[in-house]
Structure formats: structure tokens, C-alpha cells
Amino acid sequence: MAVPILWLWSRMSISKLEVEVDRDRRRISQGGFVTTSVTIRSSSWFPKIWLEAEDTGSLPVSSSGRVFTVGAKGVYRWSYKTQLDRRGLYTLGPLQIRAADPFGFFSSIAEFGEPAEILVYPTPPDLPKFDIPSANLPGEGKIRTKTSQITPSVAGVRNYLPGDSYNRFHWPATARTGRLMVKEFDMDPSSAIWIVVDLHSSVNDLDGDDQIEDTIVMTAATLAKHFNKLNRSVGLISCGQQEAIIEPGRGNAHLSAMMQVLALARSTDVHSYVDVIDRESRRFDRHITFVGVTAGEDSEVLRKITEFRLRGGTAVLLSVLHPGTANIDSDFDSECVRSKIPRLLVHSVETIATDLTFDNKIRSRSVLNSRGD
CATH class of the missing domain: 3.40.50.410 (von Willebrand factor, type A domain)
Structure with a gap:
């Protein structure tokens, strides 16, 4: 009789749980932190005791684990930070919650939330004393090559075309000609x-x-x-x-x-x-x-x-x-x-x-x- 009760205990301990997992960012620099906030709500009339939560994923460091108890119809919240020191793409989550009977004979595991991809950028230092000269250029140092990008080199103006962005408008030329005119740019x-x-x-x-x-x-x-x-x-x-x-x-x-x-x-x-x-x-x-x-x-x-x-x-x-x-x-x-x-x-x-x-x-x-x- 005791064995089925212990098994039922482990199963009921992770039932009727609603879990919200929120990550504050998906892209960070090396050495930065991802803050995870977890909210667990229980709709059960019975308390959930000795639950163990752990964040799974492909992180190069061990994620934060926690043992907690949720009261009847209760809410439990916590947050933690994970530091990532190596560049790359990692997954964080889903959150795994494990429940066991008081004697450790049976355990049940449930996962909550979707895996989150975290991209870790390199964190380069500043270079106070480094530069290289420009390549050889004819004339005044520029070649008149048109580009769709906005650059510091304005080549002239032309009539507006569908798709031109607002910040390319040349208002003096527009007022002078009575037509919408936009700036053209040279590559530098x-x-x-x-x-x-x-x-x-x-x-x-x-x-x-x-x-x-x-x-x-x-x-x-x-x-x-x-x-x-x-x-x-x-x-x-x-x-x-x-x-x-x-x-x-x-x-x-x-x-x-x-x-x-x-x-x-x-x-x-x-x-x-x-x-x-x-x-x-x-x-x-x-x-x-x-x-x-x-x-x-x-x-x-x-x-x-x-x-x-x-x-x-x-x-x-x-x-x-x-x-x-x-x-x-x-x-x-x-x-x-x-x-x-x-x-x-x-x-x-x-x-x-x-x-x-x-x-x-x-x-x-x-x-x-x-x-x-």
C-alpha cells in the first residue's frame, strides 16, 4: 500500500503547476550576465514540498539550481544571473522541475518553457595607438561609385523613387524644383x-x-x-x-x-x-x-x-x-x-x-x- 502512495506523491507534486520563465536578453558580450526570472503558481489545494528546479541547456557553465516549496494555491518567485565568458551560441532552458517522495524511491520530472538561444559576442579591447593608411586613390582620394547606403559622401540629388527612405530627402532641392528630391551618396x-x-x-x-x-x-x-x-x-x-x-x-x-x-x-x-x-x-x-x-x-x-x-x-x-x-x-x-x-x-x-x-x-x-x- 505504501509504494503506490509514494509513487502518487511524486506524481502529484509536479501536477497543477503553472511556470513562467523570462530571460532579460538574448545577445550579450563575453563576461555579461543573463538574468532569468521564474514564477511558479500552484492551483492545487495541497502544498508542493521539496521541489527541485534546474535550468537545462548547452551552457559551458552549470546553471542555477534551487530547492523550494510552494504553498497551497501559492506562488513562488525567484531570479538568478548566469555569466557567460565564452563567445558562441548557447541554449538556456527549458526549466526542469523534479519532485520525489520523502524517501527518494520515486521521482517525477517535468519541463517548462521553451529553450532560449543566447548569442555571446566577443568583447574586444580598445586600440589607442593603431591605424593604417588608406589605399592609393586617384585625384582627390575618392572614386565616384554610387551606393544605396548612406555615407558621409553626398554625390548629388535625384528624383524620388518609391522605396527611398525619409532621411534621404533633400528639402532645399525639393522646395526649389517642386518635386521630391533625394540625396545620392558615393562610396568612400x-x-x-x-x-x-x-x-x-x-x-x-x-x-x-x-x-x-x-x-x-x-x-x-x-x-x-x-x-x-x-x-x-x-x-x-x-x-x-x-x-x-x-x-x-x-x-x-x-x-x-x-x-x-x-x-x-x-x-x-x-x-x-x-x-x-x-x-x-x-x-x-x-x-x-x-x-x-x-x-x-x-x-x-x-x-x-x-x-x-x-x-x-x-x-x-x-x-x-x-x-x-x-x-x-x-x-x-x-x-x-x-x-x-x-x-x-x-x-x-x-x-x-x-x-x-x-x-x-x-x-x-x-x-x-x-x-x-
Whole structure:
């Protein structure tokens, strides 16, 4: 007789529960917190005692658990914070509630709420002493290339077309002509920068080494944030598990798009760096600045970048060092000097802000303004 009663106890303890789970955000930066608020209502005339709640999901840290009691027709509330220190996409939830009989013979489990996806962005440091010159430009430093984006370069006005946004209206021209007129904009190639990220596992020896991968990604994120802050037009190519290309642009929304790509970036053995550079070479004309981020020392990659420089472009190579690597000149470093490709060495995530300064690790700094052989 006692056994059925104990089984019934565990079943009834999680019945007639209404659970609300609320997360305050779905996108955070590394080191940030997600606050979860839980409200549990019982419609039972009997108290629910010794219930155990735990948040499930794919978090790299253990979620908060709690043992609680809900009175008859009662309500129980609590909230807790979960800190996420690693970039990536994680799921939080559903909330799992477990009930057991007083002797622990039987238990019942129920899940409440839907899984919530939490995207964790990299948190790049500021770069107080880093910049690169614009690529070679004809004339006054601008090429008249129309763009649908709003840029600082106004090219002229034209008649309104359906779909033009309100903030493009040119009211003086509208008043003068009696027709709705909108502004046209030029792309500003003087600040067009491509950050090209190498996440090929075999070249970079990334297999199982999250430290190198994270340093590569954080370096790229730091550059993206820095150039965006300077109002430079910056694009991103990431050749990881999910190859992504974001055309050069400006603004907070554009920066968020790049950070989202970098949050999800993972190494792969599919897309080699040299193949990606070769395939996307049409994007790298003489009006572009190429910034490569890699942990490899591939002479073929250097040859491709040198070909781009000889066409009149500007190129800089950022080399992420493997842990324990001494900061000494190598054969590859000498190749960079002969090819007039400036190279900066990045030691770790913690040293990015000090490594990426022209006062510190840049090699052949004068080469940045050199255009000949």
C-alpha cells in the first residue's frame, strides 16, 4: 500500500503547476550576465514540498539550481544571473522541475518553457595607438561609385523613387524644383578595409586549441570595432566552419553583423586561407586595404598578398603566435620584409591592445607608405 502512495506523491507534486520563465536578453558580450526570472503558481489545494528546479541547456557553465516549496494555491518567485565568458551560441532552458517522495524511491520530472538561444559576442579591447593608411586613390582620394547606403559622401540629388527612405530627402532641392528630391551618396574607398580571418585548422594547427582560435577571432573583432569607431568602411571575410562575407560598411548595425559572424566562427579544414584569398581576389583592388589575421606562416599566402600590394593596394599581416613561441625573427618574417608586407605579432587575447600598436611590434613600419618594389 505504501509504494503506490509514494509513487502518487511524486506524481502529484509536479501536477497543477503553472511556470513562467523570462530571460532579460538574448545577445550579450563575453563576461555579461543573463538574468532569468521564474514564477511558479500552484492551483492545487495541497502544498508542493521539496521541489527541485534546474535550468537545462548547452551552457559551458552549470546553471542555477534551487530547492523550494510552494504553498497551497501559492506562488513562488525567484531570479538568478548566469555569466557567460565564452563567445558562441548557447541554449538556456527549458526549466526542469523534479519532485520525489520523502524517501527518494520515486521521482517525477517535468519541463517548462521553451529553450532560449543566447548569442555571446566577443568583447574586444580598445586600440589607442593603431591605424593604417588608406589605399592609393586617384585625384582627390575618392572614386565616384554610387551606393544605396548612406555615407558621409553626398554625390548629388535625384528624383524620388518609391522605396527611398525619409532621411534621404533633400528639402532645399525639393522646395526649389517642386518635386521630391533625394540625396545620392558615393562610396568612400579611402577607408575601405577588408579584414580576412584565417581559421583553417591544419595551417594554423588549431585542432583542439581554443586559445589560438579565440586569439584570432578576438584580434579580428578588435580591428572591426576599432575601424568602425574611426568611421572607416570595413568588411569581413571569415573562412571558418561557416564561411561568411560582410561587405564594407559603417555604423553600429554593421559592427553587430560582424560581431555575430565572429561569435559563431570556428576552425575548419575545408576552406584554406590561400584559396579564399584567391577566390575573393576580385574584391581586393588597388583602392582597398587588406588586413590578414592568421596563425599560419604560408609563403603562398604571402605571395598572394604581395601580388595585391604590387597592384597598388595596402596590406598588413597580423600573425597570432602559438603559446610558447618566442618573439624572434623567422624566415617568414624575413619574407614579409622583402615583400614589403608589414607584420605585427599577437601573443594572446590578453595582449592584443599592446601588441597592436605601431610603437611596439610592427615590422618595417616605413613600408606602409611604400608603393614600389
